[in-house]
Amino acid sequence: xxxxxxxxxxxxxxxxxxxxxxxxxxxxxxxxxxxxxxxxxxxxxxxxxxxxxxxxxxxxxxxxxxxxxxxxxxxxxxxxxxxxxxxxxxxxxxxxxxxxxxxxxxxxxxxxxxxxxxxxxxxxxxxxxxxxxxxxxxxxxxxxxxxxxxxxxxxxxxxxxxxxxxxxxxxxxxxxxxxxxxxxxxxxxxxxxxxxxxxxxxxxxxxxxxxxxxxxxxxxxxxxxxxxxxxxxxxxxxxxxxxxxxxxxxxxxxxxxxxxxxxxxxxxxxxxxxxxxxxxxxxxxxxxxxxxxxxxxxxxxxxxxxxxxxxxxxxxxxxxxxxxxxxxxxxxxxxxxxxxxxxxxxxxxxxxxxxxxxxxxxxxxxxxxxxxxxxxxxxxxxxxxxxxxxxxxxxxxxxxxxxxxxxxxxxxxxxxxxxxxxxxxxxxxxxx
Amino acid sequence: xxxxxxxxxxxxxxxxxxxxxxxxxxxxxxxxxxxxxxxxxxxxxxxxxxxxxxxxxxxxxxxxxxxxxxxxxxxxxxxxxxxxxxxxxxxxxxxxxxxxxxxxxxxxxxxxxxxxxxxxxxxxxxxxxxxxxxxxxxxxxxxxxxxxxxxxxxxxxxxxxxxxxxxxxxxxxxxxxxxxxxxxxxxxxxxxxxxxxxxxxxxxxxxxxxxxxxxxxxxxxxxxxxxxxxxxxxxxxxxxxxxxxxxxxxxxxxxxxxxxxxxxxxxxxxxxxxxxxxxxxxxxxxxxxxxxxxxxxxxxxxxxxxxxxxxxxxxxxxxxxxxxxxxxxxxxxxxxxxxxxxxxxxxxxxxxxxxxxxxxxxxxxxxxxxxxxxxxxxxxxxxxxxxxxxxxxxxxxxxxxxxxxxxxxxxxxxxxxxxxxxxxxxxxxxxx
Numbered sequence: 082x083x084x085x086x087x088x089x090x091x092x093x094x095x096x097x098x099x100x101x102x103x104x105x106x107x108x109x110x111x112x113x114x115x116x117x118x119x120x121x122x123x124x125x126x127x128x129x130x131x132x133x134x135x136x137x138x139x140x141x142x143x144x145x146x147x148x149x150x151x152x153x154x155x156x157x158x159x160x161x162x163x164x165x166x167x168x169x170x171x172x173x174x175x176x177x178x179x180x181x182x183x184x185x186x187x188x189x190x191x192x193x194x195x196x197x198x199x200x201x202x203x204x205x206x207x208x209x210x211x212x213x214x215x216x217x218x219x220x221x222x223x224x225x226x227x228x229x230x231x232x233x234x235x236x237x238x239x240x241x242x243x244x245x246x247x248x249x250x251x252x253x254x255x256x257x258x259x260x261x262x263x264x265x266x267x268x269x270x271x272x273x274x275x276x277x278x279x280x281x282x283x284x285x286x287x288x289x290x291x292x293x294x295x296x297x298x299x300x301x302x303x304x305x306x307x308x309x310x311x312x313x314x315x316x317x318x319x320x321x322x323x324x325x326x327x328x329x330x331x332x333x334x335x336x337x338x339x340x341x342x343x344x345x346x347x348x349x350x351x352x353x354x355x356x357x358x359x360x361x362x363x364x365x366x367x368x369x370x371x372x373x374x375x376x377x378x379x380x381x382x383x384x385x386x387x388x389x390x391x392x393x394x395x396x397x398x399x400x401x402x403x404x405x406x407x408x409x410x411x412x413x414x415x416x417x418x419x420x421x422x423x424x425x426x427x428x429x430x431x432x433x434x435x436x437x438x439x440x441x442x443x444x445x446x447x448x449x450x451x452x453x454x455x456x457x458x459x460x461x462x463x464x465x466x467x468x469x470x471x472x473x474x475x476x477x478x479x480x481x482x483x484x485x486x487x488x489x490x491x492x493x494x495x496x497x498x499x500x501x502x503x504x505x506x507x508x509x510x511x512x513x
Numbered sequence: 514x515x516x517x518x519x520x521x522x523x524x525x526x527x528x529x530x531x532x533x534x535x536x537x538x539x540x541x542x543x544x545x546x547x548x549x550x551x552x553x554x555x556x557x558x559x560x561x562x563x564x565x566x567x568x569x570x571x572x573x574x575x576x577x578x579x580x581x582x583x584x585x586x587x588x589x590x591x592x593x594x595x596x597x598x599x600x601x602x603x604x605x606x607x608x609x610x611x612x613x614x615x616x617x618x619x620x621x622x623x624x625x626x627x628x629x630x631x632x633x634x635x636x637x638x639x640x641x642x643x644x645x646x647x648x649x650x651x652x653x654x655x656x657x658x659x660x661x662x663x664x665x666x667x668x669x670x671x672x673x674x675x676x677x678x679x680x681x682x683x684x685x686x687x688x689x690x691x692x693x694x695x696x697x698x699x700x701x702x703x704x705x706x707x708x709x710x711x712x713x714x715x716x717x718x719x720x721x722x723x724x725x726x727x728x729x730x731x732x733x734x735x736x737x738x739x740x741x742x743x744x745x746x747x748x749x750x751x752x753x754x755x756x757x758x759x760x761x762x763x764x765x766x767x768x769x770x771x772x773x774x775x776x777x778x779x780x781x782x783x784x785x786x787x788x789x790x791x792x793x794x795x796x797x798x799x800x801x802x803x804x805x806x807x808x809x810x811x812x813x814x815x816x817x818x819x820x821x822x823x824x825x826x827x828x829x830x831x832x833x834x835x836x837x838x839x840x841x842x843x844x845x846x847x848x849x850x851x852x853x854x855x856x857x858x859x860x861x862x863x864x865x866x867x868x869x870x871x872x873x874x875x876x877x878x879x880x881x882x883x884x885x886x887x888x889x890x891x892x893x894x895x896x897x898x899x900x901x902x903x904x905x906x907x908x909x910x911x912x913x914x915x916x917x918x919x920x921x922x923x924x925x926x927x928x929x930x931x932x933x934x935x936x937x938x939x940x941x942x943x944x945x
Contacts, residue, residue: 083592083623083624083625104588105588105620105623105624106588106592106624106625106626107588107589107591107690107691107694108591108592108593108694109591109592109625110563110591110592110593111559111560111563111593122623124592124625127543127559127563128543131542131543131559153822153823155538156536156537156538156539156822157539157691157822159539159540159541159542160515160538160540160541160542160556161540161542161543188537191515191537191554192515192537192538193515193538193541193556194538256722256729256824256826257689257691257692257823257824257826258539258691258695258822258823259539259589259689259690259691259692259694259695259823260689260691262539262540262691262694263690263691290688292724292728292729296724297688297724390585390588390589390690391585391689391690391691392688392689392826394688394689394824394826
């Protein structure tokens with residue numbers, strides 16, 4: 082992968098948001114060919130991406146998507162990644178999950194992929210959350226709540242239990258396997274550039290084709306994203322005093338995090354999950370209030386936004402879905418203690434104009450889930466293990482240790498550092 | 514890449530057509546992870562594909578396509594390939610070729626790609642053909658004729674002069690860079706499976722999305738392909754005595770050949786080029802008449818058809834374009850000495866039904882170009898060299914030598930053979 086080095090950045094406390102990075106080449110060959118760096122663009126070898134992907138769990142949230150599309154996404158996931166599929170597909174009147182199981186396990190057998198498949202509403206998963214001390218995720222039925230964020234939280238714990246260092250998300254409603262593959266290369270490229278162990282990569286789609294008057298139109302911005310990005314940028318601008326448009330990925334379903342960061346964020350429910358990432362980063366590591374993680378404040382958080390080249394060619398959302406997305410995203414910003422009165426008023430106006438909210442209605446706060454760091458992972462593993470047949474579980478990495486000094490700027494030096502010696506992550510014993 | 518091994522095949526003289534192969538995984542990791550083979554599916558490591566792609570020239574024929582699309586295709590071409598762009602874009606009233614040059618060279622600089630860009634109607638190219646003893650390609654203006662095949666022939670010679678062993682074609686009117694990348698991995702996978710130095714890989718699109726009633730419809734077969742495949746299969750069936758549907762890629766714009774084979778085929782003009790590949794294979798190596806290449810008859814020719822996973826998401830052709838394609842393809846089959854009277858009559862009926870041909874009109878024969886093997890490559894190189902600034906030219910490989918024994922069946926053995934020792938191709942001196 083050949084990728085631009087960050088040119089612009091915006092600091093908010095310990096958070097550094099980098100401006101969108103362009104990519105110039107999907108496959109830049111082997112390490113044997115000298116890695117080239119001209120001060121602006123760096124070539125990352127296949128081995129470097131592979132080393133990071135080997136430590137990455139790729140999460141595919143599924144809810145009734147066509148099997149053909151799911152298979153396409155699996156095709157695009159590199160073999161070195163662990164795939165985690167959290168399905169919330171209906172089990173009645175037809176047991177769609179069972180059909181998914183059959184198809185996905187067959188595909189995994191053919192492709193020799195390690196795939197871990199679990200149902201979001203499996204009672205065993207709910208039991209594991211209760212016993213591990215994290216009952217917030219359950220609903221009145223005693224099962225994990227419906228919703229995208231909720232499935233992602235299940236997957237994040239599984240990724241951590243599998244000893245992975247990174248977790249990346251790829252939506253299943255993607256017609257283009259090549260796009261899924263590109264995102265996973267870009268996640269790895271972002272982490273290759275990262276200096277901090279607390280980092281995040283968010284994909285900015287170069288275009289999103291839609292049908293307008295019977296013709297293809299390559300839209301640049303989604304309907305929800307315009308609002309989300311605007312308000313997140315306004316929020317940042319208010320505190321820095323310089324107006325910015327740095328955030329272009331407020332609703333990035335395609336994103337990846339280091340587990341070290343993923344376990345330390347709090348989460349917004351349902352569709353609020355992606356914009357709430359930013360809200361959570363600003364609140365927890367923005368320096369406006371005391372941070373719950375002084376270690377993160379010292380180390381810093383890096384947020385990379387990478388502009389993908391494949392058009393994001395997916396099933397268009399219904400109008401109602403777009404409204405739900407918009408409401409969730411803006412409510413998350415509205416509910417932050419950082420949000421100013423003026424911004425709150427603007428958000429309320431937008432919600433009245435673009436959703437079913439009536440003037441005078443109160444903005445319904447987004448449900449928040451606390452950081453996963455406090456989950457008792459050993460108990461969770463012991464409970465859920467019976468459901469995880471495909472992949473033998475390896476001990477988790479030591480997340481509570483003092484983080485090693487990982488600052489580096491290899492692309493400015495002469496020798497690229499090999500940051501993750503092979504096997505280190507998977508073999509280190511868990512301290513819990 | 515994880516790919517099915519051939520299950521079905523159809524022999525026609527020295528030609529072996531393999532039935533369509535499924536692919537299960539785009540990136541199957543490094544050689545360090547043991548290559549797995551279960552008798553039906555084989556995993557090909559990144560290094561293996563890389564080694565083949567290093568010896569591959571990727572040809573992108575261009576005729577006024579949007580620069581954004583061309584850049585997307587370049588993004589998807591692995592760095593280890595040599596890229597050859599043959600443009601036939603108009604130079605008046607706006608010099609589109611000059612704009613392409615600027616954009617493509619800038620992109621190549623950013624991505625450190627070796628890109629060779631030439632205009633099909635450049636008088637220097639025409640001069641090279643005349644002096645090298647191949648005037649057939651020129652028109653009344655003394656320039657290389659317009660047409661897709663004609664540009665491909667220019668590129669094939671350049672690929673040979675650059676010392677490449679393989680030449681692969683990727684159309685520029687592709688919205689999905691990931692699809693271009695997939696094709697190039699599949700070309701390499703096909704050649705990794707090949708036993709013969711005379712082999713060809715043709716891509717079978719799993720789907721070709723189009724807009725029907727304002728919605729996406731994933732068509733399986735193109736409008737022209739249905740006819741082309743039907744008649745090619747009928748032709749084969751007639752001689753073998755067993756009806757077959759083995760050919761599914763009669764119009765495969767996405768295809769690759771070993772240079773050893775590419776130089777020994779004759780070519781159909783314009784849009785006939787892809788179906789005429791098959792006609793030429795059947796005529797020259799089918800055993801019905803004496804072959805001009807006894808060496809090829811001994812070694813055999815292998816034709817792989819690989820089913821791509823990315824939808825082929827491109828600008829839909831106009832109705833007239835589809836008619837031209839159909840006419841060219843069917844005329845090529847009609848003009849073969851192998852074509853039976855009965856098939857000729859059926860083809861005429863189809864042409865009347867689906868193109869502008871009137872009943873009683875004679876089918877216009879497709880123009881044919883002789884094999885490139887007789888071109889004086891040294892003379893061609895000396896003439897055209899001044900136009901090729903991007904890539905220093907390396908001597909061509911020894912194509913007139915007795916071909917080495919390359920039979921192997923590594924996937925049936927215990928140890929995969931490393932077939933192309935590194936550097937062999939590029940460094941071997943030219944005998945001419």
